[in-house]
Amino acid sequence: MSLRSVFRGWVDHYFSDEEAVLLLVLLVVGLAVVIWLGQMLAPFLTALVVAFLLQGAVNALTRRKVPHLVAVMTVFLAFVGVLLALALILLPLIWNQLASLIQEAPRMFAAGQQMLDDLQMSYPQLITPDLVQDWIAVLSREATQLSQRALTLSLASLGNVLGLLIYLVLVPILVLFMLKDRDRLVGFTVSLLPAKRDLMTRVWKEMDCQIANYVRGKATEIVIVGSVTFFTFAFFGLPYSALLAVLVGFSVLVPYIGAAVATLPVAAVAGFHFGLGDQFLYVIVAYGVIQALDGNVLVPVLFSEAVNLHPVSIILAVLFFGGVWGFWGVFFAIPLATLLKALVYAWPRGIKERSMARLPPHSDAGTGTGTGTDG
Numbered sequence: 293m294s295l296r297s298v299f300r301g302w303v304d305h306y307f308s309d310e311e312a313v314l315l316l317v318l319l320v321v322g323l324a325v326v327i328w329l330g331q332m333l334a335p336f337l338t339a340l341v342v343a344f345l346l347q348g349a350v351n352a353l354t355r356r357k358v359p360h361l362v363a364v365m366t367v368f369l370a371f372v373g374v375l376l377a378l379a380l381i382l383l384p385l386i387w388n389q390l391a392s393l394i395q396e397a398p399r400m401f402a403a404g405q406q407m408l409d410d411l412q413m414s415y416p417q418l419i420t421p422d423l424v425q426d427w428i429a430v431l432s433r434e435a436t437q438l439s440q441r442a443l444t445l446s447l448a449s450l451g452n453v454l455g456l457l458i459y460l461v462l463v464p465i466l467v468l469f470m471l472k473d474r475d476r477l478v479g480f481t482v483s484l485l486p487a488k489r490d491l492m493t494r495v496w497k498e499m500d501c502q503i504a505n506y507v508r509g510k511a512t513e514i515v516i517v518g519s520v521t522f523f524t525f526a527f528f529g530l531p532y533s534a535l536l537a538v539l540v541g542f543s544v545l546v547p548y549i550g551a552a553v554a555t556l557p558v559a560a561v562a563g564f565h566f567g568l569g570d571q572f573l574y575v576i577v578a579y580g581v582i583q584a585l586d587g588n589v590l591v592p593v594l595f596s597e598a599v600n601l602h603p604v605s606i607i608l609a610v611l612f613f614g615g616v617w618g619f620w621g622v623f624f625a626i627p628l629a630t631l632l633k634a635l636v637y638a639w640p641r642g643i644k645e646r647s648m649a650r651l652p653p654h655s656d657a658g659t660g661t662g663t664g665t666d667g
Contacts, residue, residue, distance in 0.1 A: 371464070519541075
């Protein structure tokens with residue numbers, strides 16, 4: 293069998309239906325728009341994600357006989373309150389702690405160098421002076437790069453104040469209209485699609501519940517893990533508690549490796565502040581308990597309908613979509629990977645079922661009799 297015939301058979305199998313071709317075109321166009329116009333459409337896409345997250349609360353209120361407009365305004369005002377709290381309380385606190393951490397970096401670097409010297413003196417057979425010098429060079433290089441990035445971020449942030457103000461005004465307005473006029477907007481979008489959309493409907497039904505559960509569950513997990521981490525670190529008197537809590541909260545976006553990456557700064561700050569004593573051990577144990585409860589209690593509760601993806605697929609999705617879209621790519625890596633999986637499974641099955649549905653009721657296809665009567 294020639295390569296051309298194999299390729300033709302593959303095309304006939306997946307694209308023999310005009311709806312499949314149209315769906316492929318829509319996916320390619322949507323991907324191209326997000327990649328090339330993502331920066332321009334960032335406020336709209338952000339508002340779309342936020343509205344998607346808040347729609348669950350609106351639906352919960354309407355199911356309790358609350359009028360739609362009242363439910364929308366209640367959820368929207370709660371969202372604005374949380375947004376103002378983040379902008380006026382949490383962000384300044386995190387910024388101050390980040391500035392303090394940058395100022396204290398030289399002292400922490402000196403303490404780390406002294407710790408390496410002590411280890412070399414205690415274990416001269418295992419840790420040689422050359423190895424210590426290599427470690428110090430690496431730490432120095434990383435500290436320099438961190439300072440340069442922080443300076444660049446601070447200078448760039450001055451020029452982005454106007455953009456931030458636009459976000460703070462434009463995104464809530466878009467969210468309000470998306471929630472209030474959801475049915476009208478969805479109806480208009482559906483009217484642009486062809487009347488025959490069985491495959492699109494199949495894929496959307498497979499994805500709608502999973503995406504909703506995942507996105508809202510992941511947002512809830514970030515808030516819970518971050519809040520518990522903040523109060524735990526504040527209880528032990530660990531400095532930079534808010535900054536570390538935000539880091540630990542967002543680390544849940546990257547399964548398997550997020551917690552391991554977040555462990556390094558937590559252990560570093562705790563070690564430099566408390567030393568390698570009992571207090572350091574208490575902080576690490578408490579952090580380990582938080583991670584264990586998150587993985588074994590919180591995640592099963594929030595994600596009862598778990599996305600059945602192999603860990604390798606999840607990591608590849610995080611690397612690819614994170615590299616393309618940054619934070620939002622990491623956030624939606626698993627839903628996007630699930631979408632691809634749903635397309636792979638629903639696409640040929642949908643085409644085959646529609647082909648079988650077009651056969652006559654007494655067709656001899658698949659029966660081997662050709663009579664249309666019972667044996």
